[in-house]
Amino acid sequence: MKLDSRHIPQRTCIACRQSRDKKDLVRLVHTKDGIVEVDSSAKKSGRGAYLCPKRDCWELGLKGSRLDYTLRTKLSHDNRQALVSYADKLPGRD
Numbered sequence: 001m002k003l004d005s006r007h008i009p010q011r012t013c014i015a016c017r018q019s020r021d022k023k024d025l026v027r028l029v030h031t032k033d034g035i036v037e038v039d040s041s042a043k044k045s046g047r048g049a050y051l052c053p054k055r056d057c058w059e060l061g062l063k064g065s066r067l068d069y070t071l072r073t074k075l076s077h078d079n080r081q082a083l084v085s086y087a088d089k090l091p092g093r094d
């Protein structure tokens with residue numbers, strides 16, 4: 001099998017809807033335990049959603065039911081808070 005170096009997988013941020021290289025986005029995964037967590041390896045199995053590594057996108061993505069809808073789950077309060085505190089460590093604006 002030949003690897004095509006021109007092909008870079010693209011994913012869309014669920015907040016700003018911008019298409020970016022997969023490696024430039026943070027993957028969130030809905031694990032089989034019913035928890036949504038940051039997948040830093042980007043290799044965990046489960047339904048995934050992508051967000052830019054920017055606080056703005058996280059705030060938008062975590063607000064309302066956007067993430068719940070994309071991952072077809074219902075985030076618990078604690079789970080949402082865990083993701084909010086992750087977002088707090090991200091850079092605010094470009």
Ligand SMILES: [Zn+2]
Pocket residue numbers: 013014015016017018051052057
């Ligand atoms: Zn974004």
